[in-house]
Amino acid sequence: MDAESRRRLMARFRGRDTKPEVAARRVLHRxxxxxxLHRKDLPGRPDIVLPRHGAVIFVHGCFWHRHSGCRVATMPKTRPDFWRQKFEQNTQRDARNIAKLHAAGWRVLVLWECETKDRDKMAEILLDFLKPLPPFDAAA
Incomplete structure (x- = not known):
C-alpha cells in the first residue's frame, strides 16, 4: 500500500460516534x-458522562488502546517501532486521564470494543458499574 492510500485509510478512523460507542449509548438509554457526550472540560474528553452518578465511561477500541489479551490488539508488521511508541503513548495518556478523573472524584469505566458486541453482557457491565454505592460506615 502506498503512502497516500494508507493516509486515506487512516483518516477514515473516527474519534467519536463509533459503532461501539453508539451501541453503549443505546444500551444506557434503554x-x-x-x-x-464528550465533555471537553474533563480530562480525556470521556465518551459518556453521567453527572448524576459521578461517573464517566470511555469506550476504547481494542486495537488502539491495547486491550490486554484481546485478539484484536495485534502489532502491525510494518514499522513496529513506530507502532510500539504510538501504542505506549496512547496507554500512558489513558492512564493519566483516568488518574486525573479519579482525583477529581469521578468513577471511571473503560468499556472495550469487544465487550460491546454482546448487548446483554454490556448491559450487565453497565448496570454493575452504575449501581448505587453502599453508604459509608465509619464505625465498621
Missing amino acids: LGYRFR
Missing part, C-alpha cells in the same frame, strides 16, 4: 440513564 436502561433509563441520561448522559452527556
